[in-house]
Amino acid sequence: MKFPIDTLAIDRNSVAKWRQEYSLPAAPEELWAFNEEITESFYRLISRHLKTELGELLLIKLKMPKEYGLFLGGQRLLSLLKERGDEPVWSSKAETFEILRSPPATAGEVRIKAASPGFQLLKRKIRNIVYEIRVNGCPCYILNASYDGLPLWNIQPRLESMAYSAKKDSSFRFADQEVILSGAGKCVIPASLEREIIELTEEILGELKSICEKFRVNLDKDLVGFLTKYTIGQLEKAARFRDSITKHLAGRKIHLLAASLSSDFARALALVTHANGGKVTSFNHGNDTFSDRDLRMEMSIADEFCTYTKGSVELLRTRPAHLHPDFSPNRPELSSLDIDTYRNLWEKSQKSPLPEKIRRVMVMGFPFDPVLVTNFGIPDTAFLHLEMKLMESLQKAGFEVLYKEHPESCCPGLPAESLGIRVVTGRLEESAPEADAFVFAYSYSSIFPWTLCLNKPVALIDTMPVHRHHRPEIEELLKRRCALIKVTHDERNCFAYDEAALLSYLQAKPGPPDDVLVKKYMFP
Numbered sequence: 120m121k122f123p124i125d126t127l128a129i130d131r132n133s134v135a136k137w138r139q140e141y142s143l144p145a146a147p148e149e150l151w152a153f154n155e156e157i158t159e160s161f162y163r164l165i166s167r168h169l170k171t172e173l174g175e176l177l178l179i180k181l182k183m184p185k186e187y188g189l190f191l192g193g194q195r196l197l198s199l200l201k202e203r204g205d206e207p208v209w210s211s212k213a214e215t216f217e218i219l220r221s222p223p224a225t226a227g228e229v230r231i232k233a234a235s236p237g238f239q240l241l242k243r244k245i246r247n248i249v250y251e252i253r254v255n256g257c258p259c260y261i262l263n264a265s266y267d268g269l270p271l272w273n274i275q276p277r278l279e280s281m282a283y284s285a286k287k288d289s290s291f292r293f294a295d296q297e298v299i300l301s302g303a304g305k306c307v308i309p310a311s312l313e314r315e316i317i318e319l320t321e322e323i324l325g326e327l328k329s330i331c332e333k334f335r336v337n338l339d340k341d342l343v344g345f346l347t348k349y350t351i352g353q354l355e356k357a358a359r360f361r362d363s364i365t366k367h368l369a370g371r372k373i374h375l376l377a378a379s380l381s382s383d384f385a386r387a388l389a390l391v392t393h394a395n396g397g398k399v400t401s402f403n404h405g406n407d408t409f410s411d412r413d414l415r416m417e418m419s420i421a422d423e424f425c426t427y428t429k430g431s432v433e434l435l436r437t438r439p440a441h442l443h444p445d446f447s448p449n450r451p452e453l454s455s456l457d458i459d460t461y462r463n464l465w466e467k468s469q470k471s472p473l474p475e476k477i478r479r480v481m482v483m484g485f486p487f488d489p490v491l492v493t494n495f496g497i498p499d500t501a502f503l504h505l506e507m508k509l510m511e512s513l514q515k516a517g518f519e520v521l522y523k524e525h526p527e528s529c530c531p532g533l534p535a536e537s538l539g540i541r542v543v544t545g546r547l548e549e550s551a552p553e554a555d556a557f558v559f560a561y562s563y564s565s566i567f568p569w570t571l572c573l574n575k576p577v578a579l580i581d582t583m584p585v586h587r588h589h590r591p592e593i594e595e596l597l598k599r600r601c602a603l604i605k606v607t608h609d610e611r612n613c614f615a616y617d618e619a620a621l622l623s624y625l626q627a628k629p630g631p632p633d634d635v636l637v638k639k640y641m642f643p
Contacts, residue, residue, distance in 0.1 A: 142611035144199035
């Protein structure tokens with residue numbers, strides 16, 4: 120039987136047949152565990168190389184285990200499917216699986232973008248000045264683009280980082296990657312470092328081979344060759360980024376604001392900022408104020424970590440250490456932005472009457488992406504299958520269902536069209552008034568905490584509790600504010616949830632939402 124790997128590979132004329140036949144070759148938590156083991160192994164490797172040049176390169180490439188997870192998680196999925204006699208098929212946009220089909224000898228090589236010609240670079244700098252005037256809201260911003268004597272640079276001018284500079288009554292300069300890395304392609308890596316990178320690559324591949332043996336994943340020589348080239352290329356890229364930034368800053372001390380430290384550029388700039396004696400401030404993001412999600416990406420490198428409210432700062436101070444073992448001794452100062460966004464939303468929402476009865480339910484869509492099919496180890500199709508089962512159940516119970524499509528979804532309309540469900544696009548602020556209640560099929564959505572501040576019922580089918588972990592006291596408060604539906608898997612290894620509990624919640628007369636969670640952790 121053919122098994123579509125990504126959502127784009129599903130025949131839209133045979134969706135009903137696909138749903139009926141769909142099953143996973145292993146339980147979702149088993150698929151997830153493989154990717155998690157790769158990540159933790161990589162982090163342990165970093166701890167062994169801390170305070171060395173190689174450790175610095177590994178810190179820059181902190182997202183590399185995610186890439187390994189895509190390739191090796193994909194390879195594991197293919198092996199499991201073939202073991203049970205399925206024929207895996209995928210779309211041309213599923214790049215990871217295109218490479219796994221036949222790993223090319225050069226595909227792992229990393230190319231650094233060539234420097235822009237001088238005139239183009241000048242135009243870019245002029246455009247950046249115009250952008251800086253706009254985001255700072257002042258043509259004379261340069262006179263105030265500093266704090267505590269350090270020039271203030273902002274990598275991603277977003278809500279959180281802009282709130283920080285506003286709180287400090289400061290403007291900022293935009294740290295443009297293209298300008299700062301304009302010389303990265305010309306940086307020459309010393310032969311001694313090249314040799315060390317090759318040795319480190321052998322160590323990394325040894326770890327990956329051990330994990331693959333444990334989970335019975337076949338690593339043929341072509342895939343090993345690809346991963347070897349990929350690893351060397353990524354580590355050399357990190358070295359070139361670091362050296363290019365070092366030359367650009369030329370020893371200057373800056374105060375760097377990074378809304379997220381997830382990119383290679385952001386982390387390399389942060390490390391050079393440290394080396395020059397500057398300061399790095401990073402931020403919580405995704406509206407996350409009360410979960411214990413993995414923050415090691417930021418905590419391992421920032422001097423200051425800002426979250427939304429004082430309540431969420433206290434949670435950060437008491438994070439369970441066993442959830443995400445530290446690989447770095449770095450301990451950033453924790454501070455609050457005192458953002459009043461959620462309080463304002465709550466107070467505005469209280470002016471709208473509660474629905475007397477829930478008639479229209481909005482289901483929040485998953486960000487289906489053919490490139491990131493196995494980002495969590497679990498293929499996207501498992502979430503598609505759950506969404507369709509969920510919406511059909513709601514329809515049969517008499518609810519009008521709206522499907523809020525994720526703006527980054529690669530398959531517009533697919534989960535809803537075969538069920539005759541209306542698809543809602545655009546900003547949630549505009550479409551939220553149409554719904555009497557909201558249902559989420561995964562907790563990682565940045566919109567989930569936002570909806571808790573509305574005067575409407577919310578339900579969470581918690582498919583990935585390990586991703587946004589809620590400690591017991593938070594879980595109890597969450598249950599008071601919304602329906603928290605636990606997830607298991609059925610005999611076909613598909614996501615299974617307590618359908619009766621969800622329907623009972625939505626069929627009950629809505630009462631005033633409990634406000635303890637939002638007031639304690641989401642209000643300034």
